[in-house]
Amino acid sequence: MEPIIVNKQSSIRIEGSKILYFDPLEVEALHDADYIFITHPHFDHFSLLSILEIKKDSTVIVTTKDIVEELLSVGFQEEYILIVRPLENHVLKNLEFQTVPAYNLHKRNHRKEDGWVGYVVTLDNVIYYIMGDTDATSFSKEIKCDILFIPVGGTYTMDCLEASDLANKIKPKLAIPIHYGYVSGTIKDAKVFKKRLDKKIACKIMME
Numbered sequence: 001m002e003p004i005i006v007n008k009q010s011s012i013r014i015e016g017s018k019i020l021y022f023d024p025l026e027v028e029a030l031h032d033a034d035y036i037f038i039t040h041p042h043f044d045h046f047s048l049l050s051i052l053e054i055k056k057d058s059t060v061i062v063t064t065k066d067i068v069e070e071l072l073s074v075g076f077q078e079e080y081i082l083i084v085r086p087l088e089n090h091v092l093k094n095l096e097f098q099t100v101p102a103y104n105l106h107k108r109n110h111r112k113e114d115g116w117v118g119y120v121v122t123l124d125n126v127i128y129y130i131m132g133d134t135d136a137t138s139f140s141k142e143i144k145c146d147i148l149f150i151p152v153g154g155t156y157t158m159d160c161l162e163a164s165d166l167a168n169k170i171k172p173k174l175a176i177p178i179h180y181g182y183v184s185g186t187i188k189d190a191k192v193f194k195k196r197l198d199k200k201i202a203c204k205i206m207m208e
Contacts, residue, residue: 009178009181009183010149010178011050014128021033022036024047024053031055031056032056039064064117065115086102101134101137102116104135134158141166143170144170145172146174150175150177151177160177173202174204175203
C-alpha cells in the first residue's frame with residue numbers, strides 16, 4: 001500500500017511508524033488506524049461509518065468538540081478522544097501536531113468562531129499540513145511544511161487559483177490538491193492548480 005492515499009474529497013491516509021487518517025470517507029475496512037483526525041463535522045469530513053471501518057481498540061480520535069457525543073454513542077471511550085481547538089500544540093507517542101484555524105474569509109460555510117481546524121503533523125521527521133476547509137488565511141500563510149494537502153475546489157473553500165498562490169507562498173516540497181470532484185470542483189481544478197505552481201514545488205494529483 002502507498003504511504004499516502006487520498007481516496008475521496010479530503011479523506012487522507014498516511015502510513016509511517018504510525019497510521020494516520022484525516023477526515024476518512026468511504027474507506028476500506030482495514031481497522032488499522034492509530035490516529036484519526038477530524039477537521040470539522042460536515043458530512044464530507046465526518047463519517048461515522050468510515051471511522052468504524054478503520055478504528056481498532058486502541059485508536060485515538062482527534063477532533064473538534066462538535067462530534068464527541070456521536071462518537072460516545074457508537075462506543076468510543078472518552079480516554080481515546082482528544083478534543084482540540086485552534087492554535088494548540090500536542091505531543092503524542094511518536095507524533096507531534098499543532099492545530100491551525102480553518103475558516104472562510106468572505107463566506108459563512110466555515111466561520112472562524114466555529115473553531116474548526118487544519119492540522120500540521122510531524123511524523124517520522126516529515127511535516128504534513130492538512131488544511132481542512134479553509135481559505136488562504138493569515139494563519140495558513142505562516143505554516144512551513146514538507147507536504148501540503150490543500151483544497152482547490154472552490155465554493156466552500158479557496159479555489160484553484162487562490163490555492164496555487166497560497167502554495168507558492170508556503171513552498172512545500174510536495175503539494176497534493178484535495179476537496180474536488182465530490183461536492184464542488186473537478187479534476188480540472190486540480191490540473192490548473194498544478195500548472196500554476198512554482199516549478200520548484202512537486203505536485204501529485206491523487207484523485208483522477
